[in-house]
Amino acid sequence: MKKTTIATLVAAAMTSATPAFATDVAKELAAMKARIAQLEAQLAAQQATTEKLEQETEAQASAAPANGGFADNVSVGGEVTLLAQQVETDGENSVGDVLVDTFELEIAADINENVKVSTLIEYLSADEKLDLAEAYVVIGSEDDPLSFTLGKAAHPLLVGDSAAFTDPIAFDIFDAKEGLAMLSYQNEMIQLDTYVLNNSAEGxxxxxxxxxxLGTTFSNGVSLGAGYVTDVANTAGPFSELGGLTEKIDAWRVNALVEANDLALFAEYIQLGKSNLAGEPSFLHLGAGYGTQILGADGTLFLGYSESDEAEDIDDVAGIDYELPEKRVALGVSRSLGENAEVTAEYVREEAYSDTDSDILNVAVTTTF
Structure with a gap:
């Protein structure tokens, strides 16, 4: 058959089939368009449902503090420290004991976005009693640099940065928690507090x-601070026990902290005003802590030195007959026992104003939860 004849027959066949073919294609296109429109409608409905659920979830989350949900609003934490101690004092028999050194239970609650409440129940071996150490409310949102604290809390005369287990000498008398009203301002660099205290003098x-x-923190790891209070005679227990004390005793403080990688250095100095009984007592604290690996776990090597001057008349702490040390040196090491637990071994040397020296060995296990 000639090529022209074949071409003519093919062309004729295609021409005769075109109307039917076009009709089928149009139907298929219409069906596809309908299906696409149906899928788009279903997708839009699903997106609307998802957005509604997200909005309801966000609304419930933002309303949770106001609704008072316990799990969302209340946090409970604490600390327990068990201590094995051996004390050797000149001219006295050695004393050893295993005791609960500290027990703390802190309960905090977010009442709403502007109000928070915190309480601290505390047991200290020196006091041998369970006490509501703190209970205060803080008014102010997280985005607001201003806040107001009202209640029983630790007033910020003492900073006491230390890596040692045994506190500096100043802690023996200034770790006071009082009824106060405090207005605070804080940003990334500055902390400023001004406060009034409940003076508990007799009558x-x-x-x-x-x-x-006042405290300020710099980007290079240096922090500096200063403080002043018009009267410590009745806000630190030992002074209120000094019979015959006739005037107020003011006090001021300067402190510094330097952190460089794993090394931290501390310094604090507190000076009291002159009184008719206690001279002009002062307290100095220096310390260092170095974070490193101890037997395969995170640990800290630490050294602390503190001294008091003209404080020999301050010999009654929390109603207990106790001679305030003139010097105290603490040297030791702490090592992690896993998450939220550590063990500390420490040697402490104390020198009293009466020239009586004490050597103390502490082994403590501290757990937090």
Missing amino acids: NEGLDTFGLN
């Missing part, structure tokens, strides 16, 4: 003790 229950605290 006088008034907010007539005023204090100021």
Whole structure:
């Protein structure tokens, strides 16, 4: 058959089939368009449902603090420290004991976005009693640099940065928690507190003790601070026990912290005003801590030195007959026992104003939860 004849027959066949073919294609296109429209409608409905659920979830989350959900609003934490101690004092028999050194239970609650409440129940072996050490409310949102604290809390005269287990000498008398009203301002660099304290002098229950605290933190790891309070005679227990004390005793503090990689250095100095009984007592604390690996776990090597001057008349702490040390040196090591637990071994040397020296060995296990 000639090529022209074949071409003519093919062309004729295609021409005759075109109308039917076009009709089928049009139907298929229409069906596809309908299906696509149906899928788009289903997708839009699903997106609308998802957005609604997300909005409801966000609304419930933002409303949770106001609704008072326990799990979302309340946090409970604490610390337990068990201590084995051996004390050797000149001219006295050695004393050893195993005791609960510290027990703390802290309960905090976010009442709403502007109000928080915190309480601290504390047992200290020196006091041998369970006490509501802190209970205060903080008013102010997280985005607001201003906040107001009202209640029983630790007033910020003492900073006491230390890596040692045994506290500096100043802690023996200044770790005081009082009724206060405090206005604070804080940003990334500055912390400023101004406060009034409940002066608990006999026959006088008034907010007539005023204090100021300033702290600043620099980007190079250096922190500096200063503080002042108009009267410590009745806000630190030992002074209120000094019979015959006739005037207020003010106090000021300067402190510094330097952190460089795993090394931290501390310094703090507190100076009291002159009184008719206690001279002009002062307290100095220096310390160092170095984070490193101890027997395959995270640990810290530490050294602390503190001294008091003209403080020999301050010999009654929390109602206990106790001679305040003139010097205290603490040297030791702490090692992690896993998450939220560590063991500390420490040697402490104390020198009293009466020239009586004590050597103390502490082994403590501290757990937090």
